[in-house]
Amino acid sequence: MQPLGEFDLIARFFKRPTPHAVVGVGDDCAVLQPRPGTQWAISTDMLVAGRHFFPDTDPGQLGHKALAVNLSDLAACGAQPVAFTLALALPEAREAWLAPFAQGLLALADLHGCELVGGDTTQGPLNICITVFGEVPVINGRTLALLRSGAQAGDDLYVSGTLGDARLALEVLQGQLSVPPAVLKAARTRLQAPTPRVALGLALRGVATAAIDVSDGLLGDLGHVLQQSGVGAVVHTDVVLQRLASWRALVPWLSEPDTPLSKARLLGWTLAGGDDYELLFTAAPAQRAQVAQAALRAQTPVTRIGQIEAERGLRLLDEHGQPLPNTFASFDHFA
């Protein structure tokens, strides 16, 4: 197959109609017209081969994931996706990789009405950098964006979906653990093609007091909310393990070469696994019915796992309500 030139490549795989943009792909800049009464939420994420994904990851899933992790940031902000840019460094421009990558990427973009309006392609070690733009309404001069800084003492603490699935897949793929093929398949989809909780984020506008997406592990990301809100929290780890670790029922089928899987290890995957892309949010107890309604409307389960408290710091409780030491490290890209 002939190697493709840069401009051919953009035109063939990434240039599509952009009905919402004033100017789309192919000029020095894209030009977008913000709607009156809205603000723009912006987020950028970079995925690096060998660090965020295995170099042999299915390119379709990789295209999906690269956009999904960005849409997850918009979801945590309660923003409606509008558009995105894609910068792509590739070792070589191969159609067999680019075609499925573009397909996975653009299928998720279409699902959320999020237009690819511009980008850059270059030769280099595989690196995918996406920047997304979403719309947030402003009402009477106040933003409806969900922020990390709004949690109040007394608020309930919630998490959407399930946690630890991606970590389970990672352990298996790294050869630390073996599981039946059907279990791996489900967990691997969560790792390689996560579902951003966009609908839930939109439904929580005006209901949640604070939100963040769980990408580096529940406890680490909760720490950002607590710090930026100037509060503390108590987390019921038994609820987390029983309600959020969907694969817990599979434990009898999990096996490891050397040591038995300890409960602490399972809890670690759930509390600090990483790559979950669920929403962690807070809401006043008076809003419990509204939270339930938002979860129903978004068709996304949510679980109440604790409370926000005025006393700073994070307190973990075990199934007997006794303090549990926090030995669960969260993910740091330079640790």
Added chain:
Amino acid sequence: MQPLGEFDLIARFFKRPTPHAVVGVGDDCAVLQPRPGTQWAISTDMLVAGRHFFPDTDPGQLGHKALAVNLSDLAACGAQPVAFTLALALPEAREAWLAPFAQGLLALADLHGCELVGGDTTQGPLNICITVFGEVPVINGRTLALLRSGAQAGDDLYVSGTLGDARLALEVLQGQLSVPPAVLKAARTRLQAPTPRVALGLALRGVATAAIDVSDGLLGDLGHVLQQSGVGAVVHTDVVLQRLASWRALVPWLSEPDTPLSKARLLGWTLAGGDDYELLFTAAPAQRAQVAQAALRAQTPVTRIGQIEAERGLRLLDEHGQPLPNTFASFDHFA
């Protein structure tokens, strides 16, 4: 020195006040409030070590250049810089590299009132991806953005500043050529710390019919304007060489190991050198006084190098007005 964690790193080097943003660095998204009557111009560029810059490039200049190439896209669009995001993959988080990189980056950002509102940092082969946002007025529903598609038959064709300096520096740094240290220093600044023509782009709003920034070489970038405008052009190569190749006077001092520097080679650097970051634009002959005024206001020289014609294609003329074959390849990141 201790390696820095990801969050320390962001806080120490890149977190600054963002007076124009509703929400700045440190939440899931930045939130910006577009001003009424404006559209947003967006551009993204990715710089890869070994491809776009030497791995040992001065980090301060690299910080400058990474933003400059993006501001150059805003300039070509006639957009006023507002904000940018930075995604950074680094082999290791070293203060001795990060401090000057941030300083170079943020000094240029401050010069243009362009706020760093968000980003991402990760471990990986050195890669810098910046996305910039600029403001363009809309008047009576019409965008004032300068586009590639607006050139008309009969328009004059202009280039700002000088061309080929970056290519000269590259040839020397790659050991193809030797020049006196003072010449290298000047050329190297153009290669490693180019000046984006933001003021000129703003001054050309309502004056120029089309514009593009010259990043991959004059002729290649002109080709995009011609294609998207559905027109052709004639270019006077003697004007280009005599007026835009500032280093031409230095030719007697240039030396090469093997072959003498041919005029064709010099012309090639000027017409297709790459990394120039000048503006190429078109304007009606009736606008010559306005173009001159714009150049004065922006304190940026501009040179008229040819005309747009209805007949498609690019025609180069030599100093006698005779056709010159176009053998000057432009830069393709995958060629």
